[in-house]
Amino acid sequence: MSLSNENKLTLAGLAKLAGVSTSxxxxxxxDNPLIKKETRESxxxxxxxxxxxxxxxxxxxxxxxxxxxxxxLNLIDDxxxxxxxxxxxxxxGDLNQALNQKGYELLLSNSHMAQDDWANYFISSSRAxxxxxxxxxxxxxxxxxxxxxxxxxxxxxxxxxxxxxxxVGSNNDLGGYKATQHLISGGCKRILFLGDPEHAExxxxxxxxxxxxxxxxxxxxxxxxxxxxxTSKVAYEKIGDAVLAKGLFFDGIVxxxxxxxxxxxxxxxxxxxNIPNDVSIIGFxxxxxxxxxxxxLTTIKQDTKxxxxxxxxxxxxxxxxxxxxxxxxxxxxxxxMSTR
Amino acid sequence: MSLSNENKLTLAGLAKLAGVSTSxxxxxxxDNPLIKKETRESxxxxxxxxxxxxxxxxxxxxxxxxxxxxxxLNLIDDxxxxxxxxxxxxxxGDLNQALNQKGYELLLSNSHMAQDDWANYFISSSRAxxxxxxxxxxxxxxxxxxxxxxxxxxxxxxxxxxxxxxxVGSNNDLGGYKATQHLISGGCKRILFLGDPEHAExxxxxxxxxxxxxxxxxxxxxxxxxxxxxTSKVAYEKIGDAVLAKGLFFDGIVxxxxxxxxxxxxxxxxxxxNIPNDVSIIGFxxxxxxxxxxxxLTTIKQDTKxxxxxxxxxxxxxxxxxxxxxxxxxxxxxxxMSTR
DNA sequence: TGATTATTTGCAAACGTTTGCATTTTAAGG
DNA sequence: CCTTAAAATGCAAACGTTTGCAAATAATCA
Numbered sequence: 001m002s003l004s005n006e007n008k009l010t011l012a013g014l015a016k017l018a019g020v021s022t023s024x025x026x027x028x029x030x031d032n033p034l035i036k037k038e039t040r041e042s043x044x045x046x047x048x049x050x051x052x053x054x055x056x057x058x059x060x061x062x063x064x065x066x067x068x069x070x071x072x073l074n075l076i077d078d079x080x081x082x083x084x085x086x087x088x089x090x091x092x093g094d095l096n097q098a099l100n101q102k103g104y105e106l107l108l109s110n111s112h113m114a115q116d117d118w119a120n121y122f123i124s125s126s127r128a129x130x131x132x133x134x135x136x137x138x139x140x141x142x143x144x145x146x147x148x149x150x151x152x153x154x155x156x157x158x159x160x161x162x163x164x165x166x167x168v169g170s171n172n173d174l175g176g177y178k179a180t181q182h183l184i185s186g187g188c189k190r191i192l193f194l195g196d197p198e199h200a201e202x203x204x205x206x207x208x209x210x211x212x213x214x215x216x217x218x219x220x221x222x223x224x225x226x227x228x229x230x231t232s233k234v235a236y237e238k239i240g241d242a243v244l245a246k247g248l249f250f251d252g253i254v255x256x257x258x259x260x261x262x263x264x265x266x267x268x269x270x271x272x273x274n275i276p277n278d279v280s281i282i283g284f285x286x287x288x289x290x291x292x293x294x295x296x297l298t299t300i301k302q303d304t305k306x307x308x309x310x311x312x313x314x315x316x317x318x319x320x321x322x323x324x325x326x327x328x329x330x331x332x333x334x335x336x337m338s339t340r
Numbered sequence: 341m342s343l344s345n346e347n348k349l350t351l352a353g354l355a356k357l358a359g360v361s362t363s364x365x366x367x368x369x370x371d372n373p374l375i376k377k378e379t380r381e382s383x384x385x386x387x388x389x390x391x392x393x394x395x396x397x398x399x400x401x402x403x404x405x406x407x408x409x410x411x412x413l414n415l416i417d418d419x420x421x422x423x424x425x426x427x428x429x430x431x432x433g434d435l436n437q438a439l440n441q442k443g444y445e446l447l448l449s450n451s452h453m454a455q456d457d458w459a460n461y462f463i464s465s466s467r468a469x470x471x472x473x474x475x476x477x478x479x480x481x482x483x484x485x486x487x488x489x490x491x492x493x494x495x496x497x498x499x500x501x502x503x504x505x506x507x508v509g510s511n512n513d514l515g516g517y518k519a520t521q522h523l524i525s526g527g528c529k530r531i532l533f534l535g536d537p538e539h540a541e542x543x544x545x546x547x548x549x550x551x552x553x554x555x556x557x558x559x560x561x562x563x564x565x566x567x568x569x570x571t572s573k574v575a576y577e578k579i580g581d582a583v584l585a586k587g588l589f590f591d592g593i594v595x596x597x598x599x600x601x602x603x604x605x606x607x608x609x610x611x612x613x614n615i616p617n618d619v620s621i622i623g624f625x626x627x628x629x630x631x632x633x634x635x636x637l638t639t640i641k642q643d644t645k646x647x648x649x650x651x652x653x654x655x656x657x658x659x660x661x662x663x664x665x666x667x668x669x670x671x672x673x674x675x676x677m678s679t680r
Numbered sequence: 681t682g683a684t685t686a687t688t689t690g691c692a693a694a695c696g697t698t699t700g701c702a703t704t705t706t707a708a709g710g
Numbered sequence: 711c712c713t714t715a716a717a718a719t720g721c722a723a724a725c726g727t728t729t730g731c732a733a734a735t736a737a738t739c740a
Contacts, residue, residue, distance in 0.1 A: 008464070010696060021720045026698060036718060051457065053465040057406065058696035060397035061725050068447075086629075089429035092448070100453040105467070107408075108432070108448045113440040117391065124348070125393040126726090127445070232632055262632045269634045289426075289629060292572055292602045294609045350726060361690045366728060376688060398726035401695050466696090 009052050018046055060126060069099055070128040072118065073110035074135035076230055085259060087285045091134055091156060094308035102312055111137065118142060119149035130315045136200045152318035154311045158201040159328040167326045168311045172201050175300040175331040176208025179254045179282045182333055184216045186280050186340035188252030193225045194235060194264055195256025202256045209254050232263030239267035251279055258283035258290050258299055280339040295337035303329055349392045358386055369394065400466060409439055410468040413450035414475040416570060425599060427625045431474055431496060434648035442652055451477065458482060459489035470655045476540045492658035494651045498541040499668040507666045508651045512541050515640040515671040516548025519594045519622045522673055524556050526680035528592030528620050533565045534575060534604055535596025542596045549594050575603030583611060591619055598623035598630050598639055620679040635677035643669055
């Protein structure tokens with residue numbers, strides 16, 4: 001009822017009510033010290049009383065600033081699975097929080113839905129002031145296009161990739177290394193890497209894995225790297241097939257994500273292979289469910305909360321024409337029951 | 341570079357380039373049949389060539405329409421846990437898709453972050469055209485306030501609750517009934533209900549549970565309803581405590597969500613209680629991980645995809661001043677390994 | 681060809697803010 | 711009490727679209 005369009009209260013209306021000019025009301029509501037403190041407060045009170053709210057379309061047009069950030073889930077494949085990856089969605093949640101804290105709102109989108117030219121679609125059109133891309137995808141083409149356009153941009157991914165844009169992400173190489181070393185120290189001799197080494201973040205994890213293997217002088221034959229998509233379903237099938245074909249030729253698995261680890265675990269459990277005694281398994285991410293599994297999943301934790309905070313910081317820097325940079329976050333080994 | 345503010349191409353600029361008036365370009369870009377087809381196409385081509393894009397702030401101001409829908413996660417408690425509930429986030433993903441299909445964008449928010457007066461904050465301020473609330477929360481106060489304001493609104497929740505707004509949700513009563521009956525037909529005699537009967541959706545599930553128990557003339561004493569928050573952590577603790585205090589006084593669990601079921605399963609497995617032989621357990625939602633657990637979780641599936649589609653439909657109806665209504669969705673029993 | 685109608689374009693006024701600058705009011709200083 | 715400076719307010723012009731209406735152009739018909 002209060003929203004009936006016919007008589008929606010406007011700044012001018014409020015000004016008339018108060019007997020002052022629109023400029024005064026505008027400044028008062030924006031807490032501009034140009035306006036005397038008392039008038040400011042009384043106008044703010046009046047506004048609240050009539051529950052007036054500024055028309056954002058208008059102020060955005062006038063100020064050329066939206067206070068909106070577009071967050072794009074850069075999904076790898078077309079499966080529904082990947083959009084429901086709890087890790088990605090955790091990042092979105094944390095970003096939402098971090099953005100709100102700074103007075104920004106979150107416009108959600110994903111690479112399947114959004115138009116081709118993200119900068120044009122979101123920035124030139126005044127839909128948002130900046131873009132945060134979650135995940136580098138398989139190709140970085142679209143992201144680079146955004147960077148080229150000069151639009152404020154931060155991406156979640158692997159910060160070691162050479163790029164002309166700011167990338168925030170975990171130390172994936174170190175994560176892979178830590179994970180592998182943990183298995184080695186548990187006595188594993190033939191350790192499988194399960195994941196897609198083509199993908200930026202995953203390839204770093206693979207590097208770390210290889211380094212640890214080499215240092216320990218363990219078997220680093222190709223057959224111990226099992227290329228596999230990021231979904232648990234695919235991991236489940238891959239491990240099933242591999243064991244079927246070659247028997248249990250490994251005693252440890254470094255999985256590229258928790259979801260992948262869970263898929264692998266299921267395949268093993270179905271064959272009555274004991275975890276962690278026959279095979280130790282470690283994941284990556286530390287999603288909420290990791291500790292609910294049986295056995296609870298040992299994993300490399302990514303700190304999404306501070307990641308979100310940092311990404312927002314970097315984006316705000318760009319808004320203010322300050323320097324921006326890639327940031328690499330520390331990772332932490334969370335020891336649970338799936339490894340010895 | 342193409343985004344440098346100094347010379348951002350505007351409708352007027354494009355018009356000058358083409359040697360026509362702004363109105364013509366505007367209409368052409370909006371594919372208005374008033375404009376001759378050839379000019380329309382050539383102008384569209386010109387726009388693409390200069391990769392021009394309309395300033396949405398301006399058009400929103402002029403048209404009083406944002407083509408944005410605010411989606412509010414109505415979180416129950418303050419734990420971080422609940423924001424990472426994969427079910428909620430699945431719903432968000434599906435909504436995103438359904439909205440995009442209809443030419444709308446998704447502004448994400450949650451009840452912790454958003455201001456008190458949602459209608460004012462999102463609608464009056466021209467941030468969005470309508471609101472979709474996910475979850476009824478513990479109190480429906482805020483939602484009702486939105487409804488009162490007359491703002492376009494659809495909520496995901498229990499469609500049986502009496503309300504003056506459109507609620508879309510599963511047939512929770514039937515779901516609870518089906519779940520319980522499934523356990524009964526598997527031979528369970530003392531079936532525990534695990535969840536929060538205060539909460540709208542959950543209380544319906546509890547009703548269905550009670551009905552099935554009564555029909556089968558089984559034990560329906562109060563001790564078999566274990567009130568418990570919606571997170572798996574709490575469920576884990578509750579089940580642990582209960583078993584510790586009273587032993588294994590049940591042989592089946594109807595859990596109010598998959599996450600709750602998973603928490604319960606963990607508590608039982610730690611005590612070497614066999615699932616499903618000692619205790620059968622059934623969840624609700626059918627999250628992606630349900631089948632990854634060991635044993636794979638039997639559950640009642642909620643069809644979020646069509647739910648999302650329907651919610652958007654109902655909202656669009658309201659935009660067009662057409663009738664809107666609550667819709668109840670069918671649920672489906674997904675039989676897996678956690679029940680006999 | 682000229683009158684009449686249908687098609688295609690252009691003019692100019694909104695939409696509701698913000699903000700540089702001019703103006704008024706108040707305070708300070710002599 | 712007048713001058714000057716400081717503080718508070720108001721005027722009016724943007725911001726970049728869309729759209730009712732008027733005008734121009736093209737098509738139709740007698």
